[in-house]
Amino acid sequence: MTNTDLDAVVAAVRERIDPDEAERRALADAAKDLESRVHDALADLPVDADVLQVGSTARGTWLSGDRDIDLFVRFPDDLAREELEDYGLTVGHAVLPDGHEEYAEHPYVKGDYEGFDVDLVPCYDVPTAPEIRSAVDRTPFHNAYLTERLDDALAAEVRVFKRFLKGIGAYGSDLRTEGFSGYLAELLVLEYGGFEALLRAAADWKPPVEFDPEDHGTRTFSDPLVVIDPTDPERNVAAVCSAENVARLQHYARSLLSDPREDLFFLPDPPALDADGVRGHLERRGTTPVAIVFDAPDLVDDQLYPQLRKSLDGVADGLDRRGFDVFRKETFADDDAVLFLELSVAERPRVERHEGPPVHVRQHADGFYDAYADGDDDYGPFLDGDRFVVEREREFTSATAFLTSDALFDVALGKHVESTVREDGYEVLVGDDVVSLADAFGAEFGRYFDPRP
């Protein structure tokens, strides 16, 4: 392996992702126009405010083809929240007449301007990041910190790293991905001074890995990757980044270094599977697939996926505890939400073993013995070593019986998942019936049955 190989690969990637001069100019012009329109709109309001372009397109770290312009309107921090929201929307609608309102921490206006996707977000102008009144107030501090430190050369390194994270599927701090945010990616490139140095370091990380660029951290974190926010000593920028995505970066960093190749930056998804494709895998695997299907709760992804995963874990735990061993599991969502589980064991005998206390713990032992001694349906109590044991009737002898019973509601389900399945019901698919899900979730099954790091 020579650096030349990696350099050549990076150069080829940059050919594909570096915005050209025309793209830069079009974006700068649009941003300038938008800022000027914001100033005009602010002039009509009885408040002092300024406007600030933030995000990757403000810092030259966007990838060619990204069309996002983020403008933050900063209002005085003594303004009432209702007024901030009111003024923010007024400015937003004035600047983006065809825009619509969305809601993050407060409502804001999103709309198209000359082919760009524009977010016009109101925030408070606070003196320092730890004094923020809402999460979006932090963004201008991040922007200022990075703008000061990222020159053109480092911005290019950031773009390459972001493309690499996208290629391997580790980019995005949304709660579906639990990966690396753009801000985190930029801080890591700053930390190591470039893409290759970052890769070489990440390949050898021994999590937990901790960085504190401003050396001002005041808390400890249990996350696998900790990057103390340079603008806020109490915050881990990598808090949502899962152990799996840290491992993913490590694995693909090694892979790229040992065999530099462009395709890692643009890994395609595995092909979608149709019903026959799903059936083929299930037959080859010999597992028993079960799926709980219900209307997807009407939530944003950052709420939906954590709830679906919690529900999936709860159902898996409920099955495992009843002896139905879960082999692998995944959750999918579109119009329908699916908790999909492959079982190694889908049937159990009619009896289950129930261990009592050691005989020498006299009070408990007497209670246990008396409770079961007259049960004609039970085997025992008898002794196994120093303990009483009975073999009693098992409540559920099949996974399906459990999944279609009220006991399903005893497992830990996500709050809105629980209300949805309680109110609107749910369907349980077992065995070959699950292949019908390939119509809506062929791509998801494609990834499930061709799993990669």
Place this chain on the structure above:
Amino acid sequence: MTNTDLDAVVAAVRERIDPDEAERRALADAAKDLESRVHDALADLPVDADVLQVGSTARGTWLSGDRDIDLFVRFPDDLAREELEDYGLTVGHAVLPDGHEEYAEHPYVKGDYEGFDVDLVPCYDVPTAPEIRSAVDRTPFHNAYLTERLDDALAAEVRVFKRFLKGIGAYGSDLRTEGFSGYLAELLVLEYGGFEALLRAAADWKPPVEFDPEDHGTRTFSDPLVVIDPTDPERNVAAVCSAENVARLQHYARSLLSDPREDLFFLPDPPALDADGVRGHLERRGTTPVAIVFDAPDLVDDQLYPQLRKSLDGVADGLDRRGFDVFRKETFADDDAVLFLELSVAERPRVERHEGPPVHVRQHADGFYDAYADGDDDYGPFLDGDRFVVEREREFTSATAFLTSDALFDVALGKHVESTVREDGYEVLVGDDVVSLADAFGAEFGRYFDPRP
């Protein structure tokens, strides 16, 4: 509960087990005759030796109907082992002309004399128990210790306790039973001064329970019940007594105290089961029974049962480790030996999960990834948290496939069991086929399917 109830029960038991005067006299007369015949035989030998009646019939602690007379011939401890054996057999055959030779630590003669089962055992006359040259040399010391301390009243208490241990199935220090020896029973009655006091204490034991009647113990033991031999500070008289039999005594002691009744002293075995009876239980339980059947190795029970149990544990462990969950198991032996296992899970999918190292352990992770990356039959490697995982083809998808494969010989089998099954082969019965075993093992199945403390 009043003591009167228990006293009445004990009195009724004693009616059944106390030898009457005629029985005592017949036994004493026979023993006296035998001793005199031993003296006659010894007179012809060029050695000084004496004879000693030992065992329960020597101490008045036998139960009515027992017909065992144990006579030990004590030779000087400087005698060569071959001479001891030679002289011992000479005396044995002279005293019991119709007797036959058996083998414990050395050969001895066993035979009938006027309806009594007589053992004529040669041993060394050593100064103290710790100086014994063979295990049987200890017996005269035990006999002397107990004879000195057991008066008629205590001997009666011993008989009641021994009958109780027999009734509940905890009597016998053979390695099939792993229960209480007669000597241990006698020491415990001595310790507590009587049957009822012993029961009340045992009901509250918190194992490990330790006694050292002569306060001379020099070792520590990890057994649940420790009674330092009054004649040997290094020996635990209760070493073979299993935790289960200690718990059994505790349970039935409580049961007898709270509800005094004679039947506990004479608990009958559950009825034997025929093929239909076994089938009925298996259907009710819904387990998958499997049995490994082979010619019983030609061993005494004290060797056979430990080997069968070791083999049973080994097979169960081999099944469990391959995902075939064992629900309960037992071993039976007669002409055939049987390892019988009921499975909760008898089938597994074609794939198995195989966890690799955490990705951050770079060298191992690389090795794991490289080993599986090109396996077309495998799913993965992929990530679960910070680890690599693959789903690979499972070696055995059914318990039967494992049990009929050479892999069976990789589990820990008893030495003679292994050679027997290797040389003479074995049969594997699965499902309904196991009911044919009821012909030979109906009583064993009766106990298995009606398990009691």
